[in-house]
Amino acid sequence: MDFSSLDPLISPRSFALIGASDDATRIGGRPIAYMKERGFKGAIYPVNPKRATVQGLPAYPDVASLPAVPDVAVVAVPGEAAIEAIDALGQKGCKAAIVFTAGFAEVDEAGAAAQDRLVATAKKHGMRLLGPNCLGLFNDSIGFYPTFTASFDSGWPVPGGRIGIASQSGAYGTHLFSLARDRGIGANIVVTTGNEGEVALGDVLGWMAQSPDIDVICAYAEGIRESEKFLAALRLARANRKPIVMMKVGRSELGGAAAQSHTASIAGDDAITDAVLQEFGVVRARNTEELLDIAYAATKCIYPAENTLGVMTVSGGAGVLISDAADAVGFPMPAMPQAAQDKLRSLISFCAPRNPVDCTAQAINQIEMVGEFTRSMAVDGGYSSCLIFFSQVGGSRSVAPKIRGQLKAVMEEHPDRLWALSIIAPPDMVREYEADGFLVFEDPTRAVTALHALGRFGQSFAKAEAVAGLLPKVTLPAQTPTEAEGKRLLAAAGVPAVPERGCAEVEAAVAAAKEFGFPVVLKILSPDILHKSEIGGVLLDIDSEAAVREGFATLLARAAERAPGARIEGVLVAKQIKGAVEMALGMVRDPVFGPVAMVGLGGIFIEVLKDVTFRRCPFDAAAAEEMIRSLKGFPLLDGVRGRKKADVKALAEALANLSTFAAAAGPQLVSIDINPLLVLPEGEGAYAADAVLEIGA
């Protein structure tokens, strides 16, 4: 998918402002004032019927009088006038508009209707429309500032920035921008989408993913409204190796149409969004600070797919703290090779050379040790990420320049590594370290989180996009099938049910048992015998052909003796399921992302702990296995505490097959709920014991 239809919106050569004000502090005045100050090179056409000039520029009474077609126009006039302006712009041939005007869908039904007309008008003319009710955007690369935010009262973007911010909230997007700027982090393009009448977050992400001016994308979302463009944008960003860090708020709300399905309502649709973000390697930040930390680190454009953390410290305490933090996020900290440890010990006898490497305060007295230790970590340890804790020593005017010299030399020998410092230093010294190429954090645990995220991006970039095979043809029944029919449908799709078969003759029973695999269960088959076990009518652990023959005879004899007169149809042969782990598999139709498959451990895991994982359909068995392994309860399948390992391969295949079936079945398939699916020990398979398919209109 190509997102260049947003070029005139974000990167235009000319610009009109409908409702232009001569007052540079007013909403209709700010964009012009900003662009004059930031040197927008394109034409600026103020439209104001009452003035000949606006802020020193010739003004035009209406859109029709404009001397040329502007690439984009800002509409800052109220109510119906906004809709009329869009129509006039469209007639003029303008291809993009930014609507500041509020009072649309965010207010009431009437506003929503007005918004529909606004959007319809834009679409009629093939215009892209940002807003309404948005704070606009800015693109500092070309000095383009169609926004009325007051953020610039406290400063312009940091020069040379290559971070894009896409935000549904104007206030929060500019909050983020201001925080970044105050930390010296350069965000050059910020787009706020407001009501998303037409242009939605996915458009902006996609445009940023293909923009040569942007390396790193920050996103803020309250809800995802569209799937196709959004997914295309995530796919494009991944293909172009551009990391997306996202704040998606509203975690605590359950809801949406997904809640209608019993299974999905357990986790809520936030879990589905989460699954989609994870699928594409988008890292979800827990708060603003984490988002900025990750974006800041990502500007190095180093994304190690095999990320390991080496830590050098002058404080043993900090080393433990950092190890805890790394452990909490699952960031591997392999030990230094023994030979390297011996070497370091020969340099400073009291050092702790394992990893964290504690060079002790001795390294400050023998400053060349800083270089020796750091080099050994890069060369011998081979860590992709190196975190160096110097605390306030790193900010000491007397010692820091010497430390900096030592570190810089090693860093320049290994420019492919991520180098982060945890120091307390005045801003000017921080800038110096940063100019050398170091990432600088005060809090070492924040550095750990940010460095770890870069590895997650690396893993995602390294993953070849699985080529989706052709979907099979699936014919659904016209309405919700019986359980038996549902199981048959699923079995045909590769999600087998527990095999069983009624056999009138002993040879058929032997054949069935051989087909299912031993052991099997034999049950007397009679419409007149309700409580089979009371007459000894159930035989377990039948483990050979001979035992089937003997059992068949035993059951018939017992029935004859203990239930004389009962009609006997034969014997039911069923695969004996013993020692199975109970799972729940399912599929729901998400209103945004379509069919989404779910897997979790059955019973309390799903009911009490909500330990489930989701993924968009379809996907292959490798992706299914990843889902299964991400469950908190996975150890139960993996032979914890002397249990047998369960047949995870069979489970993964059933899940992948379910996902393919769900994707192929089309929108009539509302949901699938398999609970339990019984997973036998390794090599013995996984079987649905209970399954419900819901078919919609």
Add this chain to the structure above:
Amino acid sequence: MDFSSLDPLISPRSFALIGASDDATRIGGRPIAYMKERGFKGAIYPVNPKRATVQGLPAYPDVASLPAVPDVAVVAVPGEAAIEAIDALGQKGCKAAIVFTAGFAEVDEAGAAAQDRLVATAKKHGMRLLGPNCLGLFNDSIGFYPTFTASFDSGWPVPGGRIGIASQSGAYGTHLFSLARDRGIGANIVVTTGNEGEVALGDVLGWMAQSPDIDVICAYAEGIRESEKFLAALRLARANRKPIVMMKVGRSELGGAAAQSHTASIAGDDAITDAVLQEFGVVRARNTEELLDIAYAATKCIYPAENTLGVMTVSGGAGVLISDAADAVGFPMPAMPQAAQDKLRSLISFCAPRNPVDCTAQAINQIEMVGEFTRSMAVDGGYSSCLIFFSQVGGSRSVAPKIRGQLKAVMEEHPDRLWALSIIAPPDMVREYEADGFLVFEDPTRAVTALHALGRFGQSFAKAEAVAGLLPKVTLPAQTPTEAEGKRLLAAAGVPAVPERGCAEVEAAVAAAKEFGFPVVLKILSPDILHKSEIGGVLLDIDSEAAVREGFATLLARAAERAPGARIEGVLVAKQIKGAVEMALGMVRDPVFGPVAMVGLGGIFIEVLKDVTFRRCPFDAAAAEEMIRSLKGFPLLDGVRGRKKADVKALAEALANLSTFAAAAGPQLVSIDINPLLVLPEGEGAYAADAVLEIGA
């Protein structure tokens, strides 16, 4: 417990420095230079055999020559000389020493032996000894600076601070101090304990808990070495309403003697420390930033036991973000009363008046609305904590003074509330807001965490210390008992086992059944019948006296018929346990904290999810119930998804009784492991099915 024996150490009137240097940048020179600059009022006695003066002060050749007994001395001479100095100081009558000297237990066996001699020497003279291998301390309230940290190169403590920092790590303690200072947070007393040869963290916490100069205590610990003083300090801090915020690192390490017991090794001893901290209302910070945020907020000395959060915002997005954060930590955000919501809507029709209250940008245009809305939240909402999100508007030179005036007026009407702002503002404006009494955070989610912690302190302060009753007398067997004996011991202590009794006569069986309560299980009792069920020798669901009589006869008849010749001793009557929830209860002896009880849900909850909770013994049933309710799997006991509610009261009593038994039994009792303990539906009790008591030497 009284901690005033640390007065001469931290708050002395005179001070000697053994190994004093004329060079103000050397370890032996810094303390004197610092104290001169910070105006220490007491006498300073430099000891140096080679100089007549040190940094302009008269110097003394040795301890014996000192003109008076110093309250405290710093020892900065190497090796054996340090031990000799301590001895000389003790002979002189000095009561406290701070040993900077390194090369002791942190190095090797020989060092450990030297440290033992050092400590023994101090103890012989009744001296308190800080260190060795420590960075010292400072007490800015009296200008006392016996430390060689370089932290003051970048500035002195913020004046008027009332935060104490106690740290086992010198580097990390001063890192913390520097971060606090750079954020304008005043820490006036910092003590680093180094090797903790004599004075340990608990001493310092206790001294701070009783110091009139300290309101808030920050602590950094790698391991707790002593229990009695440590616990006394936590108890004293709680009684004096002084919050302790602690970083305890080493979470990811399992270990210690507790790991020897199967049950405790599941969670590791960090979980036990965690339980102790929680017991005393110590809040454990996840990282440095969180620690400082909480300490900063705590300086308001407002600790609402019933903490509710009211949020006012100019950004809907920020409101959602804040709600997510509050939900994540369990911070209640009750809605505004309907009448107040109606009132706010009449003021700004497009506002969102529920909570978060979104006053929209309209409030900036009509600035008195800021006051109206805020006042309504304080008066009508009654929130104990108010968080106000103004982002960069709060830092705008033009608008902020007006906002500040509005907010300040309301705050002054409600000084009992916690008022926090989330704004982006230059440092001078932040200081102005803070001078008004506001807490200022950039990131709103950090504000939520800090405000929430104050409520946790409030709850802890409000909790009356449970008066421990007299412990019962417990006589343990000489060695590990059989399971049956163990069960009898526990039953006598109030942890009942599943009741069962062998009955030779039918009347005895009827009596047993009536005593246990129906239903019961009847089993044929014979040494010759191993597989009772094969001869129909087990009867379930016996639910009346008549059924017992009938069952008794049936079992005898079946035995006679189907197992002729078997010796029949009668019938075993057992309480029938049906629909029970399986729990694991246990007790381990922690090397530091003594007997610690544990409870968790049985099976996978404990094995896979490590969902267990600990508490020091003894405790009462109310505390036991709190532990039980804190389990992730608690819903299983609470009737989740149509299950019957389990008898949590009986479970809590069994747990509390186990804790009393463990506390009373003394150190011979190594561990108790009850797994499973079967908890029946409400009113029906809880019974140990399997129990192991381990008795040590």
